[in-house]
Amino acid sequence: MGKKKNHIDGKGKGGRHTTLTDFSGKVVKCLERIPGVKKVSPGVIKSVSGSRGGCRVKLHKENFGFLATIRGNAYVQELRIYTTNKKVVAKELGSCFTCTVVWAE
Numbered sequence: 001m002g003k004k005k006n007h008i009d010g011k012g013k014g015g016r017h018t019t020l021t022d023f024s025g026k027v028v029k030c031l032e033r034i035p036g037v038k039k040v041s042p043g044v045i046k047s048v049s050g051s052r053g054g055c056r057v058k059l060h061k062e063n064f065g066f067l068a069t070i071r072g073n074a075y076v077q078e079l080r081i082y083t084t085n086k087k088v089v090a091k092e093l094g095s096c097f098t099c100t101v102v103w104a105e
Contacts, residue, residue, distance in 0.1 A: 021045055023055050023072035024079060030096035036085035038065075043078035055099035059090060066090075069104075 020028060020042055031037045048071070058069040065083035069076060083089045094101040 018042065019045065021070065021072050021075040021077050023075075024070045024077045026097070027057060027068070027070055027079065027093070030093060031081060031089070034083075034089055034092045036083050036088055037081060038084065039080075039082040041080040041082070043080070046076045048074060048076055055097070057093065057097070057099065057101045058104050059093075059101065060104040061086065 024042065028040055028042075031040055055073070056069075056071045058071075060067040060069070062080075064080065065086060066081040066089065068079045068081055070079060081089065090101070090103075
């Protein structure tokens with residue numbers, strides 16, 4: 001049986017949640033191509049009221065790499081991105097999308 005759409009599995013997968021929002025799935029595909037990304041662990045999906053349109057990736061620096069808050073049109077999901085090279089990941093992630101990639105304080 002093939003891989004389910006918008007699920008993460010295999011090498012580099014972490015955590016118990018495997019479902020991804022449409023936009024989180026695109027972020028994970030981008031991350032798979034970046035050297036230095038060791039693991040991506042998806043968090044719980046939350047529905048947001050009122051569509052603001054567009055998309056946004058907010059990166060929070062952590063010891064392991066980043067806690068990324070991924071916002072699409074109707075959902076928000078956090079991804080834990082485990083990496084040894086934060087600068088490369090942030091730069092490459094920003095070049096993958098036309099949406100906003102911001103640093104959280």
